[in-house]
Amino acid sequence: MRVGVLTGGGDCPGLNAVIRAIVRKGVQDYDYGFIGFRDGWRGPLEGDTVPLDIPAVRGILPRGGTILGSSRTNPLKVEDGIRRVKENLAAFDVDALIVIGGEDTLGVAATLSDEHGIPCVGVPKTIDNDLSATDYTFGFDTAVNIATEAIDRLHTTAESHMRVLVVEVMGRHAGWIALHSGLAGGANVILIPEQRFDVEQVCGWVESRFKIRYAPIVVVAEGAMPKDGDMVLKDGTLDSFGHVRLSGVGEWLAKEIEKRTGKEARTTVLGHVQRGGTxxxxDRWLATRFGLHAIDAVRDGDFGKMVALRGTDIVRVPIAEATARIKTVDPKLYTEAGVFFG
Amino acid sequence: MRVGVLTGGGDCPGLNAVIRAIVRKGVQDYDYGFIGFRDGWRGPLEGDTVPLDIPAVRGILPRGGTILGSSRTNPLKVEDGIRRVKENLAAFDVDALIVIGGEDTLGVAATLSDEHGIPCVGVPKTIDNDLSATDYTFGFDTAVNIATEAIDRLHTTAESHMRVLVVEVMGRHAGWIALHSGLAGGANVILIPEQRFDVEQVCGWVESRFKIRYAPIVVVAEGAMPKDGDMVLKDGTLDSFGHVRLSGVGEWLAKEIEKRTGKEARTTVLGHVQRGGTxxxxDRWLATRFGLHAIDAVRDGDFGKMVALRGTDIVRVPIAEATARIKTVDPKLYTEAGVFFG
Amino acid sequence: MRVGVLTGGGDCPGLNAVIRAIVRKGVQDYDYGFIGFRDGWRGPLEGDTVPLDIPAVRGILPRGGTILGSSRTNPLKVEDGIRRVKENLAAFDVDALIVIGGEDTLGVAATLSDEHGIPCVGVPKTIDNDLSATDYTFGFDTAVNIATEAIDRLHTTAESHMRVLVVEVMGRHAGWIALHSGLAGGANVILIPEQRFDVEQVCGWVESRFKIRYAPIVVVAEGAMPKDGDMVLKDGTLDSFGHVRLSGVGEWLAKEIEKRTGKEARTTVLGHVQRGGTxxxxDRWLATRFGLHAIDAVRDGDFGKMVALRGTDIVRVPIAEATARIKTVDPKLYTEAGVFFG
Amino acid sequence: MRVGVLTGGGDCPGLNAVIRAIVRKGVQDYDYGFIGFRDGWRGPLEGDTVPLDIPAVRGILPRGGTILGSSRTNPLKVEDGIRRVKENLAAFDVDALIVIGGEDTLGVAATLSDEHGIPCVGVPKTIDNDLSATDYTFGFDTAVNIATEAIDRLHTTAESHMRVLVVEVMGRHAGWIALHSGLAGGANVILIPEQRFDVEQVCGWVESRFKIRYAPIVVVAEGAMPKDGDMVLKDGTLDSFGHVRLSGVGEWLAKEIEKRTGKEARTTVLGHVQRGGTxxxxDRWLATRFGLHAIDAVRDGDFGKMVALRGTDIVRVPIAEATARIKTVDPKLYTEAGVFFG
Incomplete structure (x- = not known):
């Protein structure tokens, strides 16, 4: 048995831990051979491989990133992509593929597995925690820890200068990082993509904080939007750069707060530090367990499935089910957090 | 409505986050009054209280320890204890008690609530994660992170000197911290109280690691025991000091490994650093949610219950059920980890 | 003897440690009384004070920010400012002032002490490490550690996607944070305000890094400028926002690199996280020692002086000397670092 | 020119940063060749080498330990040791040796360089900061940070249970780690090897802390001794194990405090975690600069010298001078810290 492994999409702490667990268990318990495909689906598409054995995975557990590289290449959008993937898998004698990735990368795996007979097992990966069918994905806890530490640090700056500090965290479509780090960091306002926010209400929370001589911290997901969405466009911030990340909602909101409350406001955009490093x-524990269970799914010939966390158990679910829609923040959870606003 | 709050047993990161959430929601949403009892059950027993309102809980979210103090006082073992608790609760106009603690502290709450009509709601607390009926307890994730960081650091020392490093972590009756930090830290041997270990087998794993020019890390829970338990006693380490913590199984095991393999071995006993600090x-997120749901249980008059984590939901379970027996490591999980031994 | 204490300018980790050391030694060894002035020079200007005794400084050693608050108020620029400061010091029976601040705050202290007979002792404070007459200032080491950790994290993201990552760190006029964190983080390019950079040369370093299949990290101080300074202005980034911090040289440089090399480039602006938190x-050690020596200077009646670090000794220098010019990066040090570029 | 490099003695964070800087500058600026000797002086003694070039030093900057391995082998104590070292250096065409180590390792370098014509340049390395002629050695700052973080964590445990916590840190002959981490961590007692302590006085400080309802932290260097040294021996702790590290002064002191004050006391022995990891x-900055200056000393033919930090400058001093006596804590510094005791 020869198993191919690839990692696709944005990088995420824990990818290497998955790869290591797959290889350790596959070699030691099942005597499988492995081959790494470079840069996500680009690897099988172009036949770009890297040797993958036990020495190759030594020492990678604590390292961020992925030793296999990553890309957003999608063979379904490339002419003759499916045929080329099939040919390369055959050329390298690959009997099964373990695909570690998010919605897009796994979506390809679902199609190839379900419709084209390419035996794939999926491992869910997303910093944003927005994949359905699993309680958590690895990388999320690391991102929340980093964001929380940053919020901890910003509190003292806010207090010393009696300023508003707006912290923009990751989350284009789901507010999980904002919600968790905002709660853990003691934020006074948390804004998520799932619910458009009212700038006046935000300013009210900000002012009520100042009234008790404390300085407010506003945590905003990069994908959060004000109720009157045009505001953002009129200001031109979003479209002149096209980078939500650097001149996005956080910067815009800080200016609005300054304008409306007369208080100084500053923005910090955490950006890529949330997704790198150890x-x-x-996340190491979850990624390791995902890897161990993924290779078991291969052994069982249980293809088209993805490993997932349910409570403290690792289960298998159809990849297609997991990628059908993103998992957004339950309105009840957001309401629950509201007791800390203001 | 006036609600008393107490924290009992060993301290644990997240206690203050629970207290803060209880008070914030209780005051803001339900207009309750609060009173803190000092040092666990000693507070209601002796009528030792501290004011508890919103200003008292400001800024405590990121702080370890407990602003209410803690103790292991058990009113069931004190003459007239139950009557004194009842009288003091009446004297302070307390309508309900929220009890944050582990097996012992919650056991008292179960008895007082179920048999003596004292309305208690429980919040589970244990570094060791060994309480039944909840997926996790707060404090555990912090302890595992601290232990994992320590293991990361010890790897480089082990490699530089080609020595065995034995790391003794918390866990008298359950090996959760050892299992999770051992997996996350890339340990080569993990020993837990649930399964007696064979020193010869441990030495075999140690030697197989040296054969590939790597140095082994052995993670051992403080409560782990060798198969021939007499060994420990014969060596005299345990009984001359009576401190498993400082001259316990880690120290004993390092000496055995040195003696049997001829390799240098060193021990690090992580001790109290695992349970202090931010x-x-x-853990902040879990503790906060536990607090919010505990005050909801009080509002619902749902006494004799404990809040618990199931997947990503907070549920309520009978306190008595949660404290009936400790939650030990499932043998399947330990076997799963075995692929990384040696 | 009654001593006033104030903290001015941007907040900086270690301010509370200085205050604590001053009060502990002043009260215990010299039996002095203390009074805190709020928000830098605004305190003595407006007579806004806060009690300052041993209980007030308990537990503040590890906390970022300043319990006294801070501002950039300058009594020399306020009508009748000097007279008002004098009157308030007299009204509060203040015999001496300890002034903790950077160039501006200390500059006021030098003038008031040297020309107006107000007895001041200075304590140097700047994240940027750009004060003359002292080897280091507290806050700098913390900032460098935070920036270095961020660079560590960004390496793995850069490698996984083979992207350029530009990290913008603090330093408007001096490149100390960029130089130290760039060296410590293994950056491939370091750009500082003291030497205008050549974008073509930067692109050359970037490309030489990709040639060996590694991804480059570019650390740039917020005050760094390209050789042809007009570029920045032409691009409009700086003046349309007026925020060097958020849409400044880092963002501009990433776009230039993308345009000229065809490689993807991303920017992270660390911002305020560099100056907050524990x-x-x-820094705790240095700030504590500065505090102990500042109160000794008061006892000695050695006014108009600032405490400073020389090697491992704390010495006293005229405040005026320390604030005469900023301490920039020695060109030799920058050249020394150049061996790691590319 | 062909340069040999070795690392000796206990491992220390920053060793790899030195090696990387030496090789980067030596290859790029001077076109030197390099060879690594394995395990300190054992390498040249037995001719055990490892290739050392730019690819070999990639990515090692942030890693603890040493890629060259280490040992305490001393060729001066081995029959024919000097001759064998000379022959091996000749056999491998080595023109100069860079020796990175502490007192013992550098002492050999001084003898070989001054008396036997083997051209050596030294780089000082000691966690304990006890080498003369340099303000600091790399590794020390890391150790102090780790110890300080541990003390931060222990404060909350001490407060929650109103217990004494004794923290034993590294330092057999010099109390630098205890002094710096004790000051930075807000310890209430600091005990160092340079001054025998009076247990009664320690108990007095402990009790005065409890009087104000705070719990005391006692930081003790592993080499600290009570005034009546026999106490330790009588208790049998030291000699039955011969391990100061694990059953040493910290454990002994906690028991004495319990016995004399009646307060619960616990010990944490930080041990090897202080010397491993990133x-x-x-330390990365200092180690890097030491490496750059060491290769410059080789280029200048300035042998028998060691690089050293003086203020912010790197200078060269005779190795023999640096190793003549250890650098202990200046009594004035210890007295200065005393204001925080009790």
Missing amino acids: PSAF | PSAF | PSAF | PSAF
Whole structure:
């Protein structure tokens, strides 16, 4: 048995831990051979491979990133892509593929597995925690820890100068990082993409904080939008740069707060530091367990499935089910957090 | 409505986050009054209280320890204890008690609530994660992160000197911290109280690691025991000091490994650093949610219950059920980890 | 003897450690009384004070920010400012002032002490490490540690996607944070305000890094400028926002690199996280020693002086000397670092 | 020119940063060749080498330990040791040796260089900061940061249970780590090897802390001794194990405090975690600069010298001078810290 492994999409702490667990268990318990495909689906598409054995995975557990590289290449959008993938898998004698990725990367795996007979097992990966069918994905806990530490640090700056500090965190479509780091960091306002926010209400929370001589911290997901969406466009911030990340909602909101409340406001955009570096203990543990269970799914010939966390158990679910829609923040959870606003 | 709050047993990162959430929601949403009892059950027993309102809980979210103090006082073992608790609760006009603690502290709450009509709601607390009926307890993730960071650091020392490093972590009756930090830290041997270990087998794993020019890390829970338990006693380490913590199984095991393999071995006993200091983001989030749901249980008059984590939901379970037996490591999980031994 | 204390300018980890050391030694060894002035020079200007005794400084050693608050108020620029400061000091029976601040705040202290007979002792404070007459200022080591950790994290993201990552760090006029964190983080390019950079040369370094299949990290101080300074202005980034911090040289440089090399480039602007939160051990030690020596200077009646670090000794220098010019990066040090470029 | 490099003695964060800087500058600026000797002086003694070039030093900057391995082998104590070292250096065409180590390792370098014509340049390395002739050595700042973080964590445990916590840190002959981490961590008692302590006085400080309802932290260097030294021996702790590290002065002191004050006391022995893992930013910077200057000394033919930090400058001093006596804590510094005791 020869198993191919690839990692696709944005990088995420824990990818290497998954790869290591797959290889350790596959070689030691099942005597499988492995081959790494470089840069996500580009690897099988172009036949770009890298050797993958136990020495190759030594020492990678605590390292961020992925030793296999990553890309957003999608063979379904490339002419003759499916045929080329099939040919390369055959050329390298690959009997099964383990695909570690997010919605897009796994979506390809679902199609190839379900419709084209390419035996794939999926491992869910997203910093944003927005994949359905799993309680958590690895990388998320690391990102939340980093964001929380940053919020901790910003509190003292806010207090010393009695300023508003707006912290923009990751989350284009789901507010999980904002919600968790905002709660953990003691933010006074948390804004998520799932619910358009009212700038006046935000300013009210900000002012009520100042009234008790404390300085407010506003945590905003990069994908959060004000109720009157045009505001953002009129200001021109979003479209002149096209970078939500650097001149996005955080910067815009800080200016609005300054204008409306007369208080100084500053923005910090955490950006890529949230997704790099060594994984938290939880993410290493989850990624390792995902890897061990993924290779078991291969052994069982249980293709088209993705490993997932349910409570403290690792289960298997159809990849297609997991990628059908993103998992957004339950309105009840957001309401629950509201007791800390203002 | 006037609600008493107490924290009992060993301290644990996240206690203050629970207290803050209870008070914030209780005051803001339900207009309750609060009173803090000092040092666990000693507070209601002796009528020792501290004011508890919103200003009292400001800024405590990121702080370890407990602003209410803690103790292991058990009113069931004190003459007239139950009557004195009842009288003091009446004297302070307390309508309900929220009890944050582990097996012992919650056991008292179960008895007082179920048999003596004292309305208690429980919040589970244990570094060791060994309480039944909840997926996780706060404090555990922090402890695992600290232990994992220590293991990360010890790897480089082990490699530089080609020595065995034995790391003794918390866990008298359950090996959760050892299992999670051992997996996350890339340990080569993990020993837990649930399964007696064979020193010869441990030495075999150690030697196989040296054969490939790597140095082994052995993670051992403080409560782990060798198969021939007499060994420990014969060596005299345990009984001359009576401190498992400082001259316990880690120290004993390092000497055995040195003696049997001829390799240098060193021990590090992590001790109290695992339970102090600022909580991890996960623990702040979990503790906060436990607090919010505990005050909801009080509002609902749902006494004799404990809040618990199931997947990503907070549920309520009978306190008595949660404290009936400790939650030990599932043998399947330990076997799963075995692929990384040696 | 009654001593006033104030903290001015941007906040900086270690301010509270200075205050604590001053009060502990002043009260215990010299039996002095203390009074805190709020928000830098605004305090003595407006007579806004806060009690300052041993209980007030308990537990503040590890906390970022300043319990006294801060501002950039300058009594020399306020009508009748000097007279008002004098009157308020007299009204509060203040015999001496300890002024903790950077160039501006200390500059006021020098003038008031040297020309107006107000007895001041200075303590140097700047994240940027750009004060003359002292080897280091507290806050700098913390900032460098935070920036270095961020660079560590960004390496893995850069490698996984083979992208350029531009990290913008603090330093408007001096490149100390960029130089130290760039060296410590293994950056491939470091750009500082002291030497205008050549974008073509930067692109050359970037490309030479990709040639060996590694991804480059570019660390740029917020005050760094390209050789042809007009470029920045022409692009409009700086003046349309007027925020060097958020849409400044880092963002501009990433776009230039993308345009000229065809490689993807991303920017991270670390911003305020560099100046908040708990101080590093070095900064706590330095701040504590500065505080102890500042109160000794008061006892000695050695006014108009500032405490300073020379090697491992704390010495006293005229405040005026320390604030005469900023301490920029020695060209030799920058050349020394150049061996790691590319 | 062909340069040999070796690392000797206990491992220390920053060793790899030195090696990387030496090789980067030596290859790029001077076109030198390099060879690594394995395990300190054992390498040249037995001719055990490892290739050392730019690819070999990639990515090692942030890693603790040493890629060259280490040992305490001393060729001066081995029959024919000097001759064998000479022959091996000749056999491998080595023109100069860079020796990175502490007192013992550098002492050999001084003898070989001054008396036997083997051209050596030294780089000082000691966690304990006890080498003369340099303000600091790399590794020390990392150790102090780790110890300070541990003390931060222990404060909350001490407060929650109103217990004494004794923290034993490294330092057999010099109390630098205890002094710096004790000051930075807000310890209430600091005990160093340079001054025998009076247990009664320690108990007095402990009790005065409890009087104001705070719990005391006692930081003790592993080499600290009570005034009546026999106490330790009588208790049998030291000699039954011969391990100061694990059953040493910390454990002994906690028991004495319990016995004399009646307060619960616990010990934490930080041990090897202080010397492993990624170096702090300061240590990476210092180690890098030491490496750059060491290769310059080789280029200048300035043998028998060691690089050293003086203020912010790197200078050269005779190795023999640096190793003549250890640098202990200046009594004035210890007295200065005394204001925080009790």
